[in-house]
Amino acid sequence: MTLKFYNSLTKKKEVFAPVHEDHVNMYVCGPTVYDHPHIGHAKSYVSFDVIVRYLRYLGYKVRYVQNITDVGHLTDNADTGEDKILKRAQRERLEPAELVEIYTRSYFEDMDALNNVRPDISPRATAHIPEQIELVERLIEKGYAYVSNGSVYFDVNKFKEYGKLSGRKQEELEAGARIEINPEKRNPSDFALWKKAEPAHIMRWKSPWGEGFPGWHLECSAMSMKYLGQTLDIHGGGLENTFPHHECEIAQSEAANDLSFVRYWIHNNMVTVNGQKMGKSLGNFITLKDAFKKYHPLTIRFFILTTHYRSPLDFSDEALDAANKGLERLHNTIQNLRERLGHAKEGSSSGGFYEKLDHYKKTFLEAMDEDINTPGAIAALFDLSKEVNTLLNSSQEISKQCLEDIDNLYQELGGNILAIIPKTFEFEKTDTSNILTSVMQVLIDTRNELRKEKQWQLSDFIRNKLSEIGIALDDKSDGTTWKKTK
RNA sequence: GGCGGCUUCGCCAAGUGGACUAAGGCCACGGUUUGCAAAACCGUUAUCCUGGGUUCGAAUCCCAGAGCCGCCUCCA
Numbered sequence: 001m002t003l004k005f006y007n008s009l010t011k012k013k014e015v016f017a018p019v020h021e022d023h024v025n026m027y028v029c030g031p032t033v034y035d036h037p038h039i040g041h042a043k044s045y046v047s048f049d050v051i052v053r054y055l056r057y058l059g060y061k062v063r064y065v066q067n068i069t070d071v072g073h074l075t076d077n078a079d080t081g082e083d084k085i086l087k088r089a090q091r092e093r094l095e096p097a098e099l100v101e102i103y104t105r106s107y108f109e110d111m112d113a114l115n116n117v118r119p120d121i122s123p124r125a126t127a128h129i130p131e132q133i134e135l136v137e138r139l140i141e142k143g144y145a146y147v148s149n150g151s152v153y154f155d156v157n158k159f160k161e162y163g164k165l166s167g168r169k170q171e172e173l174e175a176g177a178r179i180e181i182n183p184e185k186r187n188p189s190d191f192a193l194w195k196k197a198e199p200a201h202i203m204r205w206k207s208p209w210g211e212g213f214p215g216w217h218l219e220c221s222a223m224s225m226k227y228l229g230q231t232l233d234i235h236g237g238g239l240e241n242t243f244p245h246h247e248c249e250i251a252q253s254e255a256a257n258d259l260s261f262v263r264y265w266i267h268n269n270m271v272t273v274n275g276q277k278m279g280k281s282l283g284n285f286i287t288l289k290d291a292f293k294k295y296h297p298l299t300i301r302f303f304i305l306t307t308h309y310r311s312p313l314d315f316s317d318e319a320l321d322a323a324n325k326g327l328e329r330l331h332n333t334i335q336n337l338r339e340r341l342g343h344a345k346e347g348s349s350s351g352g353f354y355e356k357l358d359h360y361k362k363t364f365l366e367a368m369d370e371d372i373n374t375p376g377a378i379a380a381l382f383d384l385s386k387e388v389n390t391l392l393n394s395s396q397e398i399s400k401q402c403l404e405d406i407d408n409l410y411q412e413l414g415g416n417i418l419a420i421i422p423k424t425f426e427f428e429k430t431d432t433s434n435i436l437t438s439v440m441q442v443l444i445d446t447r448n449e450l451r452k453e454k455q456w457q458l459s460d461f462i463r464n465k466l467s468e469i470g471i472a473l474d475d476k477s478d479g480t481t482w483k484k485t486k
Numbered sequence: 487g488g489c490g491g492c493u494u495c496g497c498c499a500a501g502u503g504g505a506c507u508a509a510g511g512c513c514a515c516g517g518u519u520u521g522c523a524a525a526a527c528c529g530u531u532a533u534c535c536u537g538g539g540u541u542c543g544a545a546u547c548c549c550a551g552a553g554c555c556g557c558c559u560c561c562a
Contacts, residue, residue, distance in 0.1 A: 044562040238562035322512040379510035
C-alpha cells in the first residue's frame, strides 16, 4: 500500500516520499485572527487534520506547523489596503494584541471542538519580525528585492519561475489590469515584502528601511524556514490562496535558498452556502460558534469528511441533517457493540469474523492511500457496520475478545484517523452509583411489569415522556436499555 | 479579459480506460423483527450533461457544444 497525494504544483497524483524517510515536515497556512472562525476554516483544518493523523498512523513522525497571522494581511492584495487586524482593532477599540488574543483563543476553541489535533507549533507573525527582516535583507542582497520609499518589494521579473504554481503568466497579470498602479513598484505585479508604516499605523517595527511592518506572504516563508527547514515535505492551504499568496511564498523562499521550497502542495477546496459562494461581502458567513448551536461539532466534522477535500462542499441544513443521521447510524452500531461488551463472556472467538475485519480495514486504508479519499473510507465503515449489526443481532455467541477487537478497529480507523467516533459515548460516562441511573432502573422495571400485563397505554406513556426529555428506551429480547439523545 | 475546475440514482457523494450488471449515506416504497415503537436486517431505484471521435473495451481519454462554479477584490 502506498500513499499518494495530488500535488497542485505538478497537477498529478504522486507517490508520497518525504525528504527524510520517517519524518514529515508539514506547513499549513493558518488563520488571520481578526474574527471568529467560520465553516470554511472548519473544512480546511479538518482536511489537514486528517492528513496529519493519517501520516502519523502510517508511522511518520510529523512536525505540523500552522501559523497565526496577526499582522500584515491587508484588505486587498494590491498592497494598498488596510491591515485587517488593525482595522478591526480600531473598530472594536482594542489593542491589536488584545484583538489577536481574543480571536486566537476562539480559533483554538472551535478547532478543539472539531477534534482537530493542535499543531506542534503555532508561530505568530509578530513574534518573528527579526526572521522576516533577515529574509528581506537576504533577498535584497541577492538582487531579488529592491527598496522604494521605505518599503521593500520583490522584483517578480528576477524570479523566472514566478507563476509555476498558479499557471499565471506575467504578461497576463498585467493585462488583467485589476492591480492598482503603485508608483513605488517597478512592475505592477511586484509584491510587498516590507511596508513603510504611515504615522497613524500603530503596528510598526524598526527595520533597516525605517519603521514598518512585514508583508503578508513573508511570514510563511520565514517561519516555515525557521521551524521546518528550507524544503518542506507538505505545504497545505486553501485553494483561493494559490495566487498570489503561495506563488509569492515560492518566489521568496526559492530566491533566498536556491532550493526547491515544497515537495507536495496540497490545496483544499472551498465551502459554499446553499449553493452560493461564502464571502464577507455576501454576508452569508456562518461562524462555527453559530453552527455548533445547531449541530454537534462531530456532525460537522463528519459532514466535511463525506466529501473529498479537493471538492467543494455545499453547506445546507438538509445536507447537515442527512449527515447527522448517517453519523448516528454509525454511532448506534458502536454503542450497541460496547453495550454488549459490558456483559460479554470470555471464550473462543468467532474466527470467521476476523476475515471480514481485515477486509474492511484494507478497503478503508486503500481509500485513504488514494489522496485521502475520506468518502471512500467512510463507506468502508458503513459496510463494516452492516456486518457488525448482523453479527450483534444474530443469536450467535460472541466472545468478549472478538467484541473488543471490533471496537479496537473502530477506534483505530474511525477514532484515531478520522476522529469521528468518540472514545466514550454519553451513556458510557453514566456513573452506576448515579441517582439518575437508579431512578431509570426503577422506571424501566416498572414499565416492564406493565408490559408483562400488556398495559401498553401506560408503558408507552412512560416511553413517550422519557423521549420528550431526551431519553430513548430500547426494548431488546434480553432486557431494556436507555440512553440520552440530547 | 486571463487561469482553473465541475456536470454520476429524488438529494448528497465515491469511482478517472476492463472485476461498473457504478461504492456509501439521506429520502421513499415493500418485507423481516417488535405488543407497538426505536434500532437493525433484506429488497426495490442510475449506463454516468449533449453530440462526435479514439479503443477489442470509456462514466473514465480526445474534440465540439450546453449549463454551473472558483481564482485573478474581501475570504480557509
